[in-house]
Amino acid sequence: MYQKCNASAAEMNTKFESMDAAELVKMLAIVRGIERTSIPERLIAVAEFASLFDEPMQIVDLAHHLGVHYLAEKERADKLQATLEMVSEPVRPSVIDKSAEDMASKDREIAGLKSSIAMLMAAFKLMSAQSAFKMPDLKSDDPMAVRQLLGAMADQLDATRNSLEDMMRELTHRHDLNKQLHKMQRVNH
Structure with missing residues (x-):
């Protein structure tokens, strides 16, 4: 019985698929x-509709078939519709205000950082001029400028330290204080 019902349903589905839904x-x-039609046209439509189905249960199958498609x-x-509403939904002013506020805050922060970099570079240039260090000319707009400046300064300080160490070694070598102990004692008396 179950197989007969399944076979009948499959047959009806193929019949419904072959029908023109609009018709x-x-x-x-x-x-x-x-x-609005005349009475004879309505009777012809009823007879035509009735001829499509052999048993009343097929009408229920048709209703089910149309309901599934619907x-x-x-x-x-x-x-x-949900996608269309989501895409066409206007951006809320609070979101616009928030993003504009965030952008303004970031712009102020960037301007502050650039100003700090410029002041830091000016201080380094002043210090390097007073200490006779040679510093490269750098632009304050370049974010890597401070790093380059600190690198150059570290190289200069390292070179100065090395020259001071060499000078101290030379002085120690020329004037060995252990050998000249008697001169130190005369100075103390």
Whole structure:
């Protein structure tokens, strides 16, 4: 019995798929009396509709078949409508104000950092001029300028330290204080 019902349902589904849905809906509208037609045309539509089905249960199958298609189309239309609403939804002013406020805050922060870099570089240049260090000419707009400046200064300080160490070694070598202990004692008396 179950196999017979499945076979009958499959047969009806193929029959429903082969029918023109628009023509069937128009025929049902005439049968229900929704469309304005003459009485003979309505009777012909009822007879034609009745000839499509061998048993009343097939009408229920047709209703189910049309309902499944309707629900699938309705779900697709709802998704499309939701997507359309989401895309066409205007941006709320609070979101615009918040993003503009964030942008202004970031711009102020960047301007402050650039100003700090410029002051730091000016201080380094002044210090290097007073200490006779040679510093490269750098632009304060370059974010890597401070790093380059500190690197150059570290190299200069390292070179100065090395020259001081060499000078101290030379002085120690020339004037060995251990050998000249007697001169130190005379100075103390």
